[in-house]
Amino acid sequence: MNSDGADLPVNADGLKFALRRMSGGVSVITTGQGEERTGATVTSATALSVEPPCMLVSLNRSCSTWPAVARFGHFCVNILGHAHEVLASQFAGLGGLTGADRYRGAKWTQLISGAPVLQGAAAAIDCELEEAIERHSHVIVLGRVVGICIGNGGSLVYRDGRYFAFAE
Template sequence: MLLTDQPVLDPRVYRDGMARYAGHVQIVTTRLAGVLRGVTVTAACSVSDAPPTVLVCLNGSNRNNDIFEQSRVFALNSLAAHHQPLAAAFAGMGGVPSQERFGLGAWRELVTGAPVLEDAAISFDCELMEVKRMSTHFVMFGAVKAMHFGPTAPSLIYLDRGFRAL
């Protein structure tokens, strides 16, 4: 199927196309006044190495995500294949309450106080530099203040609406 010259692309068709786009699964976390928040994402990447900067896209229509902008810190935790149950929980699958999700893993703090997953492949501890709102989502740009290297293991990716190991 070839889609060109469409005045408006159907969001359902777009989502079907994005399902074929493999993404590395990560959990972005923050903490503010004793409240923890974590969300499974695939829309995150490096922006620059000078200075070290990453970006993360989050659903702006979920008011629970406002805490990321309020806290001004976040950690981007890249998951390994064995983290699939953790990724599912932080994606809201299985009905695990938000605060209880953190009990499914071992967490630590680095510089910013955002929760860092002890056995993540790599975690980037960030201070929020800027937020850009775009349609239904917002993009957070983070200055990397510290990193934590976990054990080497196959990566967890999301493709065709399911988790896969790479």
């Protein structure tokens, strides 16, 4: 590396440190129904293709979200807005909330798949599970888009362990 930076070991900590330098849009991946709802905060949701409409999400295999997506066959990519920082923290597991308790303090609905959809999200992309590719510690989840809901306002961004409001 050049004189402006330091070399890091090629391991999990080094990679996490490097990736924290990259800003990412914050989404909550939701799945399940009723008391069997769960979800996770991610910066790894993106479109795989627009024709046909398909989303790609990377989920840790050890979290509760992946088994629920596999069981229910659906998920929603809820793109968080400026006002959703607390919700992002809840779904990241801060405060010890798990499962359906992570849904507190927000209003939820459904579109087509049955996955929970955040009312007031910057956008929500409702998906049915199309394929899952297990690699190392994560699962690459591919979802066929079956519904889209657009809200108002800018999106929430994550960088260096902090949330930022992305101005329009």
